[in-house]
Amino acid sequence: MLRxxxxxxxxxxxxxxxxxxxxxxILWIIRLLFSKTYKLQERSDLxxxxxxxxxxxxxxxxxxxxxxxxxxxxxxxxxxxxxSHKIVVNGKECINFASFNFLGLLDNPRVKAAALASLKKxxxxxxxxxxxxxxxxxxxxxxDRLAKFMKxxxxxxxxxxxxxxxxxxxxxxxxxDIVFVDRAACFAIQKxxxxxxxxxxxxxxNDMADLExxxxxxEIEDQKNPRKARVTRRFIVVEGLYMNTGTxxxxxxxxxxxxxxxxRIFLEESLSFGVLGEHGRGVTEHxxxxxxxxxxxxxxxxxxxxxxxxxxxxRSFVIDHQRLSxxxxxxxxxxxxxxxxxxxxxxxxxxxxxxxxxxxxEKCRQIHKALQGISGLKVVxxxxxxxxxxQLEESTGSREQDVRLLQEIVxxxxxxxxxxxxxxxxxxxxxxxxxxxxxxxxxxxQTEEELVRAASTIKEVAQVVLL
Amino acid sequence: MCCHGLPxxxxxxxPGCFVPLIxxxxxxxxxxxxxxxxxxxxxxxxxNPNTRVMNSRGIWLSYVLAIGLLHVVLLxxxxxxxxxxxxxxxxxxxxxxxxxxHTVKGTPFETPDQGKARLLTHWEQMDYGVQFxxxxxxxxxxxxxxxxxxxxxxxxxxxxxxxxxxxxxxVLIPKLPQLHGVRIFGIxxx
Numbered sequence: 100m101l102r103x104x105x106x107x108x109x110x111x112x113x114x115x116x117x118x119x120x121x122x123x124x125i126l127w128i129i130r131l132l133f134s135k136t137y138k139l140q141e142r143s144d145l146x147x148x149x150x151x152x153x154x155x156x157x158x159x160x161x162x163x164x165x166x167x168x169x170x171x172x173x174x175x176x177x178x179x180x181x182x183s184h185k186i187v188v189n190g191k192e193c194i195n196f197a198s199f200n201f202l203g204l205l206d207n208p209r210v211k212a213a214a215l216a217s218l219k220k221x222x223x224x225x226x227x228x229x230x231x232x233x234x235x236x237x238x239x240x241x242x243d244r245l246a247k248f249m250k251x252x253x254x255x256x257x258x259x260x261x262x263x264x265x266x267x268x269x270x271x272x273x274x275x276d277i278v279f280v281d282r283a284a285c286f287a288i289q290k291x292x293x294x295x296x297x298x299x300x301x302x303x304x305n306d307m308a309d310l311e312x313x314x315x316x317x318e319i320e321d322q323k324n325p326r327k328a329r330v331t332r333r334f335i336v337v338e339g340l341y342m343n344t345g346t347x348x349x350x351x352x353x354x355x356x357x358x359x360x361x362x363r364i365f366l367e368e369s370l371s372f373g374v375l376g377e378h379g380r381g382v383t384e385h386x387x388x389x390x391x392x393x394x395x396x397x398x399x400x401x402x403x404x405x406x407x408x409x410x411x412x413x414r415s416f417v418i419d420h421q422r423l424s425x426x427x428x429x430x431x432x433x434x435x436x437x438x439x440x441x442x443x444x445x446x447x448x449x450x451x452x453x454x455x456x457x458x459x460x461e462k463c464r465q466i467h468k469a470l471q472g473i474s475g476l477k478v479v480x481x482x483x484x485x486x487x488x489x490q491l492e493e494s495t496g497s498r499e500q501d502v503r504l505l506q507e508i509v510x511x512x513x514x515x516x517x518x519x520x521x522x523x524x525x526x527x528x529x530x531x532x533x534x535x536x537x538x539x540x541x542x543x544x545q546t547e548e549e550l551v552r553a554a555s556t557i558k559e560v561a562q563v564v565l566l
Numbered sequence: 567m568c569c570h571g572l573p574x575x576x577x578x579x580x581p582g583c584f585v586p587l588i589x590x591x592x593x594x595x596x597x598x599x600x601x602x603x604x605x606x607x608x609x610x611x612x613x614n615p616n617t618r619v620m621n622s623r624g625i626w627l628s629y630v631l632a633i634g635l636l637h638v639v640l641l642x643x644x645x646x647x648x649x650x651x652x653x654x655x656x657x658x659x660x661x662x663x664x665x666x667x668h669t670v671k672g673t674p675f676e677t678p679d680q681g682k683a684r685l686l687t688h689w690e691q692m693d694y695g696v697q698f699x700x701x702x703x704x705x706x707x708x709x710x711x712x713x714x715x716x717x718x719x720x721x722x723x724x725x726x727x728x729x730x731x732x733x734x735x736x737v738l739i740p741k742l743p744q745l746h747g748v749r750i751f752g753i754x755x756x
Contacts, residue, residue, distance in 0.1 A: 113722040120731065121717070124710050131706055134698045139746060273681035296680040327756045330684075424676060 193518035217440035260399025262427030263409025339371030339382035345480020345487035373403025469554035475565035488536035
């Protein structure tokens with residue numbers, strides 16, 4: 100029912116203030132129509148002359164910077180054959196103390212048979228990401244098996260171990276969120292944090308008091324600004340066994356801090372999965388902590404499981420988010436099915452003989468004890484950590500000199516058929532560069548004699564080189 | 567380096583950044599930058615689609631038609647006089663505009679830039695913060711035109727004038743470039 104305005108023809112007296120206002124608005128419209136678009140911060144306050152000056156001053160750096168001849172990237176060792184227990188380096192057969200083959204599953208005939216069968220069935224690669232015909236039944240199987248093994252609701256597979264934690268962190272933590280991370284976090288975690296664009300707060304390695312101090316400061320900030328606090332997410336990122344130091348994180352205290360200060364824990368278990376705990380479930384089993392207390396567990400399958408790729412496990416609610424937001428999941432080709440089948444078989448082996456974890460622990464303890472008391476080298480890492488470091492007790496003062504000394508030790512050990520390696524870092528990219536060290540890896544395949552021989556070799560060589 | 571929420575570099579070489587038509591349009595009328603891309607529902611490289619929504623094809627017409635529809639619906643309420651209907655149209659339109667353009671922040675979808683626009687209103691997100699683009703001009707002029715129509719049809723009555731003017735100011739002032747990113751008294755900041 101439209102009401103026809105009855106007096107539309109009649110002139111009504113408009114009050115003066117109204118007409119003035121309408122006049123201003125019309126002027127406003129005209130000004131708008133003629134104004135140019137501009138970006139708010141486009142103005143750079145440099146005059147043309149200053150720009151010319153800057154361009155004049157610029158000296159191009161060489162495309163290939165000068166690199167010393169003994170740079171490790173230029174003098175690499177060549178491995179022929181698989182990096183299994185006996186590794187052939189530069190033509191010489193050595194005992195492998197460098198590859199993270201903790202459970203010896205690399206050369207396991209069952210694993211190889213499963214991979215071969217899968218190769219014959221599926222071919223080599225998947226040629227597509229998970230969302231684009233790249234999901235095979237082996238992937239779903241492996242995710243299922245991992246979730247059941249770790250006793251979580253769901254698991255998700257990535258095709259590259261480094262990309263696992265580097266995709267998981269930015270999927271949850273965005274700009275404006277706060278992440279408390281250990282100083283000794285590995286490079287993958289650092290890249291994940293960088294990609295997340297969140298505020299990073301580093302706490303001293305394994306120092307719960309430092310972490311609590313940071314958490315308390317954040318709590319004070321939150322109380323000052325509760326509205327900001329309500330939209331800020333807080334995370335704590337730690338590793339189970341740290342790759343850079345071989346130490347274990349104090350998970351019970353972390354869980355207490357988590358509930359006290361309301362932060363979420365992301366646990367990176369690359370070195371502790373398949374190593375710690377009665378059944379190899381990692382740090383949570385080692386400490387007897389309920390796995391639901393940890394919000395996200397991420398691990399790569401490239402160490403104990405002797406496959407490629409990585410997985411994250413946790414509650415369905417958490418893991419499902421990564422299926423659309425995990426960049427490495429959505430935008431990379433999925434894991435080759437033969438590697439997924441190999442991982443499933445490796446899980447079978449792990450579940451069938453849980454005794455290997457105790458064996459591995461015993462071997463770690465043995466070599467840890469045997470390597471104590473070397474003059475000039477100190478052992479850094481827990482006694483049950485299969486990957487630990489040998490650092491120089493006193494640094495010579497320059498990192499290059501230290502690296503050269505350690506390389507000398509490594510080379511001489513190689514001459515005596517013990518394959519060791521130095522821990523390598525991208526020195527300019529690491530946030531907290533660890534001191535140079537030799538990383539020793541213990542596997543179940545190494546016999547007691549070999550362990551004893553290795554320990555004595557390292558002792559002799561260290562004595563020769565460092566004195 | 568972009569500071570909080572406001573993209574800076576507009577060079578076409580910067581990846582993931584917008585490449586809008588930032589010729590200094592002599593500004594005359596609102597023609598050149600309309601007729602936006604037809605990438606709805608496809609895989610596109612637009613980092614934040616919110617910035618482009620008001621440039622999409624047909625959205626200006628739909629917007630005007632929606633105001634018309636609102637007006638017709640209000641007109642069909644019995645026993646309500648025409649001036650009141652016009653004032654109601656103006657008020658509801660301005661209230662809706664204030665809520666959707668100047669109150670609701672962030673995006674309803676995840677963006678690949680890790681939440682750069684999390685604290686920005688839709689007005690601030692439009693065209694990645696470039697001021698005086700065609701859509702912004704259109705959205706500023708529409709409430710003014712509606713105000714002219716309303717004040718005519720309410721016969722310049724004083725009470726209607728007060729209501730309509732206050733409502734118009736509440737919609738015009740947040741659109742000033744000086745108020746980009748400003749949160750008065752910290753309201754709606756987080």
